[in-house]
Amino acid sequence: MKKLTSNSFNAQKGFTLIELVVVIVILGILAATAAPKFIDLTGDAKTSVMQGVQGSVNSAINLVHAKALVSNQTGATGEVLVNGEYYAVKYGYPAAAGAGTPAGTTGNGWGIDKLIELDNGSAITYATAVFTHGQASDTANCTVTYSDATFASSVVTAAKSTIVTSGC
Known part of the structure; x- marks a missing residue:
């Protein structure tokens, strides 16, 4: 029969706990x-940018609408003064695109596309209130579109922004 000695424990092979922890950390x-490098998150980032643009558009809608209500500019045309600039309004909401330059006369002023003032360096392009991510895989489907307020049957339908992010 074999006798167990204290030397038999030293003969066992294996890794120590510290060695295993070091390997796991590495x-x-x-x-x-x-x-x-293997996970592409650019589509999610572009979608988030467009959601941020939509949030900016909605904030601009609320700001101008509040100013229009206070200054009684709720007719088919009008303008409000925001931070020293005039912005065209329709039924109390910002116009999609203003006519002319800010002049302080009814019907002239910037539209919502100037009110947002996106940085061109962010690769967001816009014209006539369609905000498009210029680096999207499909720029036609990575947009925020602004629609003017409408008036029908004595009811004003509020201006709104719609977002499409399927091509980001």
Whole structure:
């Protein structure tokens, strides 16, 4: 019969807990640096940018509408003064595109496209109140569109923004 001695425990092979922890930490660091190269999050980022643009448009709608109500500019045409500039309004909501330059006369002024003033460096392009992400995979489907307020049957339908992010 074999006798167990204290030397038999030293003969066992395996990794210590510290060695295993070090290997796990190294694998975690490698995974953290390599994963972003394999996971493409640009579509999500562009979608988030367009959601931010829609939020800016909605804030501009609310700001101008409040100013129009206070200054009694709720007719088919009008203008409100915001931060020293005149903006065209229709039924108390910002116009999609203002006519002419800010002059302080009814019917002239900037529309919502000037009110937002997006930085061209952000790759957001806009004209006549259609805000498009210029670097989207499909720029026709990565947009925020602004619609003027309408008047029918003595009821004003509020201006609104709609977002399409299927092509971001």
